[in-house]
Amino acid sequence: EVQLVESGGGLVQPGGSLRLSCSASGFTFNNYIMHWVRQAPGKGLEYVSAITSNGGSTYYADSVKGRFTISRDNSKNTLYLQMSSLRAEDTAVYYCVRVSSSWYDYWGQGTLVTVSS
Amino acid sequence: SVLTQPPSVSGAPGQRVTISCTGSSSNIGAGYDVHWYQQLPGTAPKLLIYGNSNRPSGVPDRFSGSKSGTSASLAITGLQAEDEADYYCQSYDSRLSVRVFGGGTKLTVL
Numbered sequence: 307e308v309q310l311v312e313s314g315g316g317l318v319q320p321g322g323s324l325r326l327s328c329s330a331s332g333f334t335f336n337n338y339i340m341h342w343v344r345q346a347p348g349k350g351l352e353y354v355s356a357i358t359s360n361g362g363s364t365y366y367a368d369s370v371k372g373r374f375t376i377s378r379d380n381s382k383n384t385l386y387l388q389m390s391s392l393r394a395e396d397t398a399v400y401y402c403v404r405v406s407s408s409w410y411d412y413w414g415q416g417t418l419v420t421v422s423s
Numbered sequence: 424s425v426l427t428q429p430p431s432v433s434g435a436p437g438q439r440v441t442i443s444c445t446g447s448s449s450n451i452g453a454g455y456d457v458h459w460y461q462q463l464p465g466t467a468p469k470l471l472i473y474g475n476s477n478r479p480s481g482v483p484d485r486f487s488g489s490k491s492g493t494s495a496s497l498a499i500t501g502l503q504a505e506d507e508a509d510y511y512c513q514s515y516d517s518r519l520s521v522r523v524f525g526g527g528t529k530l531t532v533l
Contacts, residue, residue: 341522350424350511350524350525350526350527351460351468351511351513351524351527352524353521353522353523353524365521367521401467401468406473407473407474408455408456408458408474408515408522409456409458409470409473409474409513410458410460410468410470410513411470411473411479412470413467413468413469413470414467415466415467416467
């Protein structure tokens, strides 16, 4: 059974940093592109960042470029999102998602990040 | 949102409802596939339809998808109370070079 379990969310002050983790199991992690997708409270879904299966290439939404860094450790089956210079508008549930071709076939349960003083 | 969905739709149990997803020449109209996700209250989104009209294993055939021109649609027949959820369409936009979502549609079963 495919499982994606996020952790690391919490309350952080504006300008602060946080690192999210996503532990993957039930599939061959290093065969898949992985993304982070977020959802602000009461709002829709927004693509955040992507990483290729070997970690060699990374991509970001304009809204987080230069502030967020996606990475992965295939030996630990874990995906990361390092977030810095956090803003109130980054407040959201962050989902780790597995990519199959052009769609998201599995989602984690999400971890809530709240940016507030 | 780059893809436009109606904010809400409703229907009585047993009825049929459709949810539209309107894009442009840089996404749906460019030939990129449309995918649909169901988000039950308080839970993570779940893949409902992929590649415009394909259902993953376990998704009832009451759910169907279609695409034409710059738009796509999700149809739900034989509405059930447990279908009450938010529904999102998703595609790829070549101008923005990112995956894009619709704003979501809240389905209410009357």
